[in-house]
Amino acid sequence: MQQFQTLEYVAKTLTPALSLKGRGDKKKGPNMKRSICILLCLALLAGCSYFNGGLSDNDKAAIQATENARKSGHVEESVNLLRALQAKNPENPDILRPLGYALIDANRPDEAVKVFDTLITLKPDDTGGYNGKAVALDHMDNHEGAQALYEQALKISPDSPTIQSNLGMSMILNGQYKEAVKLLEPLNKPGAKTLRRNLAMAYALSGDKKKALALDMEDMPAAEAQENMRFYEAYAKRHKTPKKPAQKQTGFSDTPQ
Secondary structure (H helix, E strand, C coil): CHHHCCCCCCCCCCCCCCCCCCCCCCCCCCCHHHCCHHHCCCHHHHCCCCCCCCCCHHHHHHHHHHHHHHHCCCHHHHHHHHHHHHHHCCCCHHHHHHHHHHHHHCCCHHHHHHHHHHHHHHCCCCHHHHHHHHHHHHHCCCHHHHHHHHHHHHHHCCCCHHHHHHHHHHHHHCCCHHHHHHHHHHHCCCCCHHHHHHHHHHHHHCCCHHHHHHHHHHHCCHHHHHHHHHHHHHHHHHCCCCCCCCCCCCCCCCCCC
């Protein structure tokens, strides 16, 4: 399904019986555990670099090569090359940011957190480090810490659809379905595909299946919309009791709480 072909990382939530089309490991069968968290959108922030100095043309080409490798599924190769580049330039944001994303894709979010902490220290007024670390914390089921970081990023860029969408998905992962609807519904507009998928899921999990189906059917064939509904239902069976709203935390410690 096209809406699940963005950056992906493993969530520890979904039933293996669920059949969604994704980029799972063919040797191991479809990776169903990834299907929910790939809706956390890193793509808009990962697709470019600062290139603010300190890198040779060869290093810039190597960074682009690591991005291509990661997108084609060669995640560990991407991590290894970026680590080699980092050894030569340990505090270069152009290396740290894609390295953090690659570590998330490699299911090493604890390492990604440390990388994004360094990026935040180097560029405290840029949203990239906050968003990246928040996604890593969501991967680690630290949704309270993640939401605090998304909020911090929104103070820098209040209208960022990427960060708003990610905050909504973090709420969904934390069982805050109605809060997610309240956040995402005013932001709904054609073209905001990831945000609309997150909103549809929030509708479904908060009990409004009609709105969820109608929203999905605006963006995809009916058969895919129905498959999404089965996905939402399977997720809901595993999460019958919504959690309390997240309590804000700083989310900045090297070892997330």
